[in-house]
Amino acid sequence: MMGPMTPPLARLAGLLADGTRATFCLALLDGRAWTAGELARYAGVAASTASEHLTLLVAGGLLAEEHQGRHRYVRLATPRVAELIEEISGYADAGSPAPHQSLRGAVASEAMARARTCYDHLAGRLGVRVTEAMSARGLLEAEAGFALTERGRAWLETEVGATLGGGRRPLVRACLDWTERRPHLAGAAGAALCRRLHERGWLVRIGTQRAVRVTPDGQAGLRDLLGLSPADLT
Amino acid sequence: MMGPMTPPLARLAGLLADGTRATFCLALLDGRAWTAGELARYAGVAASTASEHLTLLVAGGLLAEEHQGRHRYVRLATPRVAELIEEISGYADAGSPAPHQSLRGAVASEAMARARTCYDHLAGRLGVRVTEAMSARGLLEAEAGFALTERGRAWLETEVGATLGGGRRPLVRACLDWTERRPHLAGAAGAALCRRLHERGWLVRIGTQRAVRVTPDGQAGLRDLLGLSPADLT
DNA sequence: CGGAGGCTTCGGCGGGCACCGAAGGCATGG
């Protein structure tokens, strides 16, 4: 089989159906560009194997590549791809408990559960708390759907200082948080908010993965902006 | 590889990575329960092959089965699964043009583009027109996100006669329509609306697939309810 | 109760593909 009658759905799923390729995509969910070698070591495969996988993922439109000297940098092609992978992964993770055997692993997942990025927006407890605070303050309609209110748009542009360009990307999207089992803010607005928090130095990345930490400045800022207490941020 | 380190993402994607299994899932997007034999004939594989695929899909949580006598009825396990498959399929289809070689095929896809169901809600031109009309009448916030307004909720319950049970399912969700390239209303509200249109006899299914047709009663009803002209419904 | 129809299990086959190591291109840096 796999003839010309193969649905596009199967072709796309086939790209993610391999353990190594899936590991690559999940690593790239941190929003940064990785080199081919980094991904190979991370996934534990030979450089040649990684190279072939990356070629497939690029040809399939999931990844974008950029050559710099002797390095091949690769990243998720578009925010849409990131959302897609988050979506599928979120559903898949929901059904399978992820046991952390080592202490080191437990500490790392605790940090991830506390605050992390989902490609370009906030997730984890921090992401959910921020979303809930926005909802409580009338900046976000989060009961019957997910939509930015007029006040929310103004707040983002003036208080936060985010620029909401009029691209084709949806402004607001609900992303289901698999640690909190509640939705958090994604889409262009979620990305702009997260970007501003980084720019202001309120948020810094921990280690080499997706986990982040709120700085003292960030604690003060988020308290003033959204009324978040330090307890919400740990 | 494919050892214990395989991410859940890859396992789930693997279920959809096979052409036959993907064909099954897409057929089941019509929201009905199919027998194993029907799916086998539809996909053009032996009954034994279909049986094995269905066992995998059920074990993977994508399908639910129900035995009635000597028939094995199978359907998508939850609305969430339907949304997931729509999401992936929508993205995959966007990149690959679907040429219709036969006249029969062209007529069928024309009917699909006009009006169809997406598992349990409206799609195609009809779905998008309904969504836009709801937005224009202040029943739905569709610019900065996707959320039902207060008026929209009341309208659904009184005018349409839909019951919005308080399940865990999100009330409103934006589903990107791949023929119109615009979002249409999904989620519990979209499903309730679609169900009521069927119950009122405003909408009937064409043939054995997902395409639907608006009845004369439906044309009058949708004009009164949402101001849709007959031109919007063809 | 016997035949027919739907479904599953089993064996066997074939193809696709993930993997590696070796060898070869480029870029960098001493």
Place this chain on the structure above:
DNA sequence: CCATGCCTTCGGTGCCCGCCGAAGCCTCCG
């Protein structure tokens, strides 16, 4: 300019898995 490092291409290998037909089970119906 050679040495080093990063990446790719190329064979080769092994395994997984999708496919079928035959046989058997269960249910329904005449």
